[in-house]
Amino acid sequence: MARVVLVTGVSRDLGSRFARLLAADPAVDRVLGVDVVPPRHDLGGAEFVRVDLRSPVVSRVLAREEVDTVAHLNVISTPQHAGGRATMKEINVIGTMQLLAACQRLPSVRKVVVKSSTTVYGASPDDPAMFTEDMEPRSSPQSGFAKDAVEVEGYVRGFARRRPDVAVTTLRFANVIGSRVRTPMTRYFTMPVVPTVLGFDARLQFTHEDDLLEALRHATVSQAPGTFNIAGDGILMLSQAIRRMGRPAAPVPAFAVATFGQAFRAARLADFTPEQLSYLTYGRGVDTTRMREELGFKPTYTTAEAFETFASAHEPGLMSDERIRNAEDGIAAFLGVRDASEGVPQRHG
Amino acid sequence: MADSSEAKVIPIRGHHAGANAGSSEVPDAGAAHSIPDTLRDTAGALAKGIASRFLGDDWQGKVAAGLAFTRRRLTGDYQVDDLGFDPDLTENVLMALLRPLYQSWFRVEVRGIENIPEVGGALIVANHSGTLPLDGLMTHLAVHDTHPNRRHVRMLGADLVFRMPFISELARKGGTTLACNEDAERLLTSGELVAVFPEGYKGLGKPFSERYKLQRFGRGGFVAAALRTGVPIVPCSIVGAEEAYPLLGNVEPLARLLGVPYLPITPTLPWLGPLGLIPLPSKWIIAFGEPVSTEAYDSDAAEDPMLVFDLTDQVRETIQHTLYALLLDRPDAF
Known part of the structure; x- marks a missing residue:
């Protein structure tokens, strides 16, 4: 169905990989990648x-x-990539408005695919455990990328209303992770000591980078209008994820978190925006029934597996799996005990 | 077990690892015993002695299981479900910590456990009392420890629970989720056992003088959830929680200031400081009543407010009557 596809945001890693993937798809004739700066990667x-x-x-x-399909990937989550928060907001919101305005005028456009994020649900203690696509956020994001994503989705809905003949697919992705992507989340998990909010443990979901690209490709070449949550099956607790990274966690009391966040941002160690902090405090889960049943997409990686590919691509920290196993063996040997029933296979190195 | 363990252990710690000191005298190890080695052996023997003294005959198995558990926790090698329930932690730590309270302090007696289905979803509806929600924790233990399938009960908790540090973390890991229709129906449709305390804070924070008098049962949301998912409602009456922390007074202005529903004064609470948090050793009975089937109604029944009210009242009356009967049956409050 899709013949000429316009992909936005191709100068960034995921955008260029998506353009490449789409160009190799026999269902697609031409792929046009657009961006402000030339791509660093091969298209x-x-x-x-x-x-x-x-x-x-x-x-x-x-x-x-004569573009018939538009894949909008140019909603940026990191101010550093855009050159400041003001530019980022302009790229995200004004860019989307311009793009949709152009699409609205053009009868040849038959399909629009938008990459959004599950941050549109916010994160608060009043949240249901799993958000379905129809649920409203209990506390709307007030700042940063999450607010941009909410506004972008608002314009997309407006466009879908004005052009009912266009199939509009919005994909809300959980945090993308993998061996290659670099996001605030990946920087956070690779800190030598990972700060957390004392007394809270967030539920996290991840999408593997390959699954993200495949979900976008699937939505671009098939006909499935609507909004879909995309996430790997299952969840990881924040504490669990940090442990799987082999890193010690440093719990910080909630009242001091804002100060810490600023300090970390100033030191360029990690970027804690308020909506990220609330995510790391209360966590979030999204329901992916509609993804499987209506979109017909099944992720290859579960949340835990996606995280595993990320963890194994990095050096384990102070509390590595190996060290803990050695310590266990050491103590067991010292006491002369060994549990024969513990025949569990080694998970990772 | 000792034989196989030696075979595994020897490569790591050489000849000092053997369970019997005699084997370490084997000359193939080469050099004679140095002082640090002797010290290590002595310390090892001492540790073994202490362990066997406190953990009993099966101390080796217990220590090994404890070590394996610690390793699993430290490496993140365990599973949690979508709602954050962590069975590994709940069974090995949370329940183990609560069990003495359950068995020796409150001497909980469980009746009618056969009314809880072997498998599949069911909604346990219970009275709420006792200032702090100990009754929820005890119900979880009661079902897990006496049910033939050792089922876990998933609690529905107020949003305040998820605002508070530590409490929110432990609540999620112990299987509690937010009391909202979405979560209740998600759990019930996936065949879980869900418990709800429809009185909420009204029940928990009522004065001691009104003990065992059921408060209003919310808006009947729990009945609607059961109707929509077609699961039975199991009425549950809990006697004993009222006397654990008898609420004599409530510092309302301070409670409002702190944003909590009430700030309790009990016979012990502000007077004994943190020690006041120790509950009084009341005698508990947790009784599960005959399940109320919702199968006969179709899913539209949840949209019929009259039916929802009727069923709510029916469940409430059952619990109230059972409470009075249990109170007569209980020899003494303590």
């Missing part, structure tokens, strides 16, 4: 067009190339 069979989404130029590109 494969995709063509690059240098366009600032915030300018009306994008509508001319759409018309000239």
